[in-house]
Amino acid sequence: MSPSDISIFLETPVFATATPPGVSALAIVRLTGWNLKPLLEPHIPGISKLSHSRARLIEIPGIDRAVVTWFEAPASYTGQDVLELSVHGNPVIVQKLSEFLEKNGATAAQAGEFSYRAVLNGKMSVEEAEKINAVIMASSEAEINLIRSSSGINLLLEDILGKARELLAIMETAIEFDEEITFPDLETLRNQIDFIRTQGKITRNKHKLPKVLLYGPPNCGKSTLFNAIIGFERAIVSDVPGTTRDYLEVEVTVKGHRFVLIDSAGVREITEEIENAGVNMTLSLFESCDIILNCGPSLDDPRCTNLKTKSDIERSTDPGIINVSAVKREGLGELMNKIADQITNLSSDNWQLWVSERITDDLENMYVIVSDAISSPLMEIKAEFLGKLIVFLEGLLGYEDFDLYGMIFSRFCIGK
Secondary structure: OOHHHHHHHHHOOEEEEOOOOOOEEEEEEEEEEOOHHHHHOOOOOOHHHOOOOEEEEEEEOOOEEEEEEEEOOOOOOOOOEEEEEEEEEOHHHHHHHHHHHHHOOOEEOOOOHHHHHHHHOOOOOHHHHHHHHHHHHOOEHHHHHHHHHOOOHHHHHHHHHHHHHHHHHHHHHHHHHOOOOOOOOHHHHHHHHHHHHHHHHHHHHHOOOOEEEEEOOOOOOHHHHHHHHHOOOOOOOOOOOOOOOOOEEEEEEEOOEEEEEEEOOOOOOOOOHHHHHHHHHHHHHHHHOOEEEEOOOOOOOOOEEEEEOOOOOOOOOOOOOEEOEOOOOEOHHHHHHHHHHHHHHHOOOOOOOOOOHHHHHHHHHHHHHHHHHHHOOOHHHHHHHHHHHHHHHHHHHHOOOHHHHHHHHOOOOOOO
8 A cells, every 4th residue: 555545544534442342331443544533522521631641521412421532643553533332331322422523524334444544654563453453353362372482483584485496596596506405394384384384273263263052852950050150041041941942152251261152952852843853953063163162971972071950959979970959059160160170271282373264365375385396396386485485474574555454454443
């Protein structure tokens, strides 16, 4: 993007709600752009008196009293002026505030546009922006720590680029002067790419929250336990077998781990068409889920934690079974510890380095290019593939393409 293109892109102020949608105590709407005080002072009296990084209570006429925090350019997240408006978290108020800002010269931000502007204004690198988004989306404390401690991906890629250039120079010299040389060591180059590529695949898998399935026959207490774990009545509980026909899922956080808890239809032999569809769905979920909370007869599956539900009525003496009473909330602490341990075990692979989605995608192409070079019998063809790799790496490290930026930041949260 040329300097003039950047200037045009940054000219219009943008806003976004930085807190999740829905009813809440507070909602925060962020606004960024150049010279926001003169833009808003006619419509929000008192804006011009704000000091950098200080908050004031200001009346926004016809909308709400807001706690307004001001960040003066360039000492802000985006490098432009930033205004954060904290209002009551009623969606009606948030909608009115959004309409008010749009009426007075701002437009709704696209996904990742705040971070995009921060990169364009030199406040951070693309890799730093991607890491911020990854921290927001992380599923555990351990993942957050690894993301924050990972650094130097570009240095690793630059090292690969340097070696590729050296190898290409050797090849071209041999081709030009018809010299007999040993084929350059492309395997070492491929191994370097493969290490980062493998770490990227592991990173990608971490973006998928573990799925924890409540499994067992009808009327074994799955839905009651589901409600007890999530802390509110989400699943219908009934003494009538087969109440749950479909499956329910809710995101839960336990001991620093985020996961998706799924309540499923009870498994039994039935002929009724709708319930049978629910049972088949449960069997499919059983195959795909990471952790199974088995509420029926014990199963010998490494993913399974065998439970004795309704333990206030009858308990198990088997030490391998956790007794749980959702009604009396007995055994829930032990169950939560078990789930946290299982999720930790899922994560105990050789994950050493956080790698962004963008770079992971590109590493797949790079790996194929080097593999093609290795399998080619002629030096000229090897050199051609190596040249493609160099062009690929130069583009990846240059960050000059606008469409590349758009692809990166479209994966971010709105308001970040």
